Amino acid sequence: MSTIPDRVPLAWVAHALGRRPESIRSAVSRGTFPILPVRVLGRVYFERADADALLRGDFDSQPARERAASITINCRARHRRSPAAGRCGMSMEFRGTGNPRYLRVLALLLARPARREEIDRAAGALNGPDLMANLRALGLEAPCTRVDAIDRDGRECRPGVYRLTGGDRRRLAEWMRGRHVRLPPVTPDLFGDGGAS
The missing domain is CATH 1.10.1660 (Multidrug-efflux Transporter Regulator; Chain: A; Domain 2)
Structure with missing residues (x-):
């Protein structure tokens, strides 16, 4: 096997x-x-x-697809919610994870915003957007902002940069404190490129 x-x-x-x-x-x-x-x-x-x-x-x-559907339904109703209710009506509590990939990405995002390639390197996988969607389903906002950039061929592009909000940082701090969780240390290899932008 x-x-x-x-x-x-x-x-x-x-x-x-x-x-x-x-x-x-x-x-x-x-x-x-x-x-x-x-x-x-x-x-x-x-x-x-x-x-x-x-x-x-x-x-x-509750099956996983129903949990995901309930988040989607809450997102559709976000215009009726107050900002205090949280993004897309999601729970204001991070439910936590034991997945080492997620923990490495959280350590990276706590240090600084990161591009999709950096998320992939930190996780050790090539599914950064899916991984970030899963972290959102666990209770984080983790928005992705498009930024103007020039690719290696000199063309304009708009890569996404993921970051944690202030609320995300508070939820993570509460979760780590309540469960005595320690994230992996932030080392240059976690950034993949030594942290260069």
């Missing part, structure tokens, strides 16, 4: 839960399985942190 760091294959999750892989695959396609998979080279994997949380019983009974 092939392994990928920080991810476990569908067969492993099925065995751990005492279910057939087909039943999990079916539940995922119906949107009733509590965690969402990722596809790598045509194979189905789950984030190890999500699978461990599922086995511990940390997930509520």
Whole structure:
């Protein structure tokens, strides 16, 4: 069975839960399985942190797609909410994560705003926008601002720069303090390019 760091294959999750892989695959396609998979080279994997949380019983009974849909529905109603209600009506509490990729990205963003490529380097993966969407689903705003730039061919472009808001920083500080969480140290290799802009 092939392994990928920080991810476990569908067969492993099925065995751990005492279910057939087909039943999990079916539940995922119906949107009733509590965690969402990722596809790598045509194979189905789950984030190890999500699978461990599922086995511990940390997930509520609401399927992952329903949780994501409720955030989308709240975003549609944002014009009716006061600014104090939070961006897109999201909870004003960061629900936390044990995923090492997310923790490395949070350490980077606490140090400074970062471009998508820097997010990818810090995470050790090439799915920065998806990772940032997952952090938003956990309760962060983490806006992406387009900035004017010139690419290596001398053409104008507008890359996105992710940053944490003041509210994000407060939520992270409360979460880390309440759970005695320490983020990875911010080292030059975390920035990938030594922190140069």
